[in-house]
Amino acid sequence: MNNRNRGKNTGDDELFGSPKQTDKLKLAVQDMQYLLSRGYAEKASSELIGNRYRLKTRQIQAFRSASASVAQVEYRKSKQLLITDLKDQTVYLDGFNILILLESLLSEAYIFEGSDGCYRDLSGVHGTYKRVNQTQQSIEWVDLFFQKAQLQKLIWIFDKPVSNSGRIKQIILEYAQGKNLNWEVELEYNPDRFLAENAFIAISSDAWILDNAKNWFNLVEFLIEEEKLHVNLITLL
Template identity: 25%
Template sequence: MQGALTENVDSKISKLSLPARDIRYLLEKGYSKTSSIRFVCDHYHLEKNERNVLTRVIISPNTAIARNKKRLTCKEVAGKKILVDGYNVLIAIESMLECHTLWLCDDGFVRDTRGVFRSHNNTDITIEAVKRMCSTLSKFSVPYVKVLLDSQMSQSGELAVIIRQEMVLSSLQGEVSTSAHADFDLKNAGSEYVIATADGVIIDAVEKIIDLPAAVIEEKGIWAEMII
């Protein structure tokens, strides 16, 4: 089964490589990302899921450079407070655990392309993802971790309880909270926090970022796929 999955991913990468190159060329020339992706995807008759992958993976050069400058390594976050974009991080880790493809995007961040945010439900995989997240955070030597969840998600309260319990077991000092305006809170958390997210809008608005899913998959010896 794993071999079939690898073959499918390799086939997708091969199919998307040339369109990705064309989109990058247009972005370098100053065309907007939306129009560039639409034009190229229409030209190559790409399907919706293929367009979604390119939308997530391809980033304009200037934006990619700016985001890369904000990313801290695991060692660099030692002694700093971390604010975790809960659903963004956990859904990516779940994707890894369920053997869905994770992509190393042009800005250097690891992302999934399943698009399950609004339909997310807590499962045994979610619990395992929480354990992986907390285990990795416990190795960062950070004094405080705050996990923020979107309260508009139907099971956010239950998930908050699960994370609190695992933080205690992992000897992590901090808190878990829910918010009706989680994105706003993340973007305005202030310089005291390093934000753990791969959400481009949030990355662009804050000073320092840690790619937590990338750290988790590195521990597991898994690599994210690239479209060159």
């Protein structure tokens, strides 16, 4: 696995770095929520809105991931737990989703806060996970959360078909053994469904998981506020 950063793409400052662009994205999220709340399809709605505001592909990806219907936002919020709810609990963590989000945050890539209060990035696995310079620090942030929440157990769930999933499993297990942490790492063929069906408490920013899991916790929000992290944040609420 190569050492590199998971930072901004070339051109991201032009797409996201000015008030003019962020204002357009906020309007796009408002329009998207209006259409989704009335039953319009997500893909068609995002294309329509993207054309209206003349947005580029990565801008469409950003506002689409940040958008949800009014009913979805309310339903997700009704299942969101506080840090005090987690004491002595077993928590399941959406491995690639959270790890890559933390790596992006630490790389000073743009992070987007959506309608549901969750944070999302523009990176992806695309079949292969590559370790970056911020991977170790990201695991340490999860450890910090584990200690402060006083969890009984943390179970990382990774996509088994993704190349290098076995390697990141080994890295996390070696870290946990060195710190005597009650962590497990599991590889699943369908991690989203596994989390929705098996996790009483899930940690993810994936919209489908948030809609289908029993309960969830906003780990990235907690770390940003608790540790006063510097974040290249664009709030699209």
